[in-house]
Amino acid sequence: MPKPTVKVWMEEGVHSAIFAQQAVVGVFKLPQVTCLCCAIGLPPVHPNVHSTQKGRLLMSSITSTQVVSLSSQAPRPLPFWRRWLRKIEWRLLLLPVIGLLLWQGWVLLAESGYYADFIVPHPDTVWARLQERWADGSLVTHIATTLREALSGLFIASLIATALGYIIARVKIFDYLLTPYLIFLQAIPIIAISPLIIIWFGSGLASKVVIAAMITWFPMMIATIVGIRNVSTNLREMMRANAATHWQIFRHLEIPSAMPELLGGLKIAVTLSVVGAAVGEFVSAREGLGYLVMYGRGISDTPTVVLAVLMLTVVSLVLYSLVAMLETSLLSWRKAGKP
């Protein structure tokens, strides 16, 4: 009777398979493999196997055994924040330098005496406005209002635009019928018709959501169309050969395949959504960062205008960074095979 051979294969805590005489006996997680090693009287030689406790006997049927090969361990990946830090370290070093340069330039300009304070306000005044508005909570309210408008508009636009984009990409007749009219819709200058939108939808939340949606739907739709059209026909055929349903093709092929384009579109749309909300607020509003700009201008308080503009920039930046982070985590596979 040949001696049973057991092959233990371990890989970074994922799947570990135990092979006995070329047949898989089982797939186990790392702690169980440790138990197995102990059970069959083997030292847990693996560097990642720390526990030496005697565990349950997992495979009583294997009596005389030997571990043939232990695949070498890939280095444990760094925690995500360390990897992230590694990547941006040098840029972080640059940040104080650039910040200081900008700040000093601004201070010099304001203190030069060439410009009145209501043309180039001193950074200290802007800082003071920030503290005031932070203290009375109005800054947070304005930011929250603009965010709510922008994100609601983006959300509604994304739903409609991805659905439209999908049917246009998949069904020729919809492309033929709808595309010219949709381009016509996009050709309307949104900024120019925003007063009309305010007249139609009032000066509350609804009108800003509509404007933000109108400014963001087009990039989302184009991204969807391009993404779905780029789905490899070979992979479609492979899915069909595996008797995949339409839903399975959508879920396992079209969505992951179009994800790079979709996230690219979302990056554009997310910053545009803030623009949309601000434009609506310029025309007519009672709160929001766009309103704050107009309010500051109305009472000739330039520091408030500057503060509001800075806050709009920060909001845009934060939203963009969130999408960029989403992209890094969802599209990590694209780094594969590249130096």
Add this chain to the structure above:
Amino acid sequence: MIQTQTAILHADHIYHTFTVANGQPIAALEDVSLALAPGTFTALIGPSGCGKSTLLRILAGLVEPISGQVQFGGLALDRPQRQISLIFQKDNLMPWRTVYENIELPLQLAGIPKPEREQRVAHLLYITGLLGFENHYPAELSGGMAQRVAIARGLINEPDVLLMDEPFGALDALTREQMGQELLRIWATTQATVLMVTHSISEAVFLADRVLVMSPRPGHIIREVSIPFTRPRGIELLTDTTFTQLAAQIRAAIH
């Protein structure tokens, strides 16, 4: 000729014509009939562009022929079936899925529960020599490894019929021989019926019970050669005189 009644997959007077972009029709297949008896290994060989891939697509239920019919298990084949597995000429792997996830795909589509999927994928990783690479992405594999992943994916469903379109095309000669023997070993443990397209005459003779030779486009089966060797077949067969004679016969039929 195998009796139609006993065949698991049976193609009857298949004609297929493509219309290319400039409107010109291209006859790819002309009156192709073949029958695959359950559990047999058939090799299909023919000049490039003669319609072998097209025939496999038709047999897989992916393409409907202009005329003629395909029967699978006695029923007309009108759409792809899980029991028929097609391994494509290109590896067709999903770049966003790891090796493990690519091999797992057909089981996932068939709704097999996760623990069973793990076992079967692990087994196929082992047979195809891909252990240790399960977390790699296709972009990180060599051409031959990618093709092995595609083979593993084609085998994972334990299909009744395995259609292979030059599965070893991207492999080097040595791996090719190894994989051929491996395939025979796997095949011996299953009851699968195999139809394999290949460009290598010796590979066809070594692996198959029967070799079908196709004419240049429009493809038509011009010759059928039975291979009498018993199994299991060893590598020493390659120098056998009968073997070389059969290979020469097939070579003559092609030219």
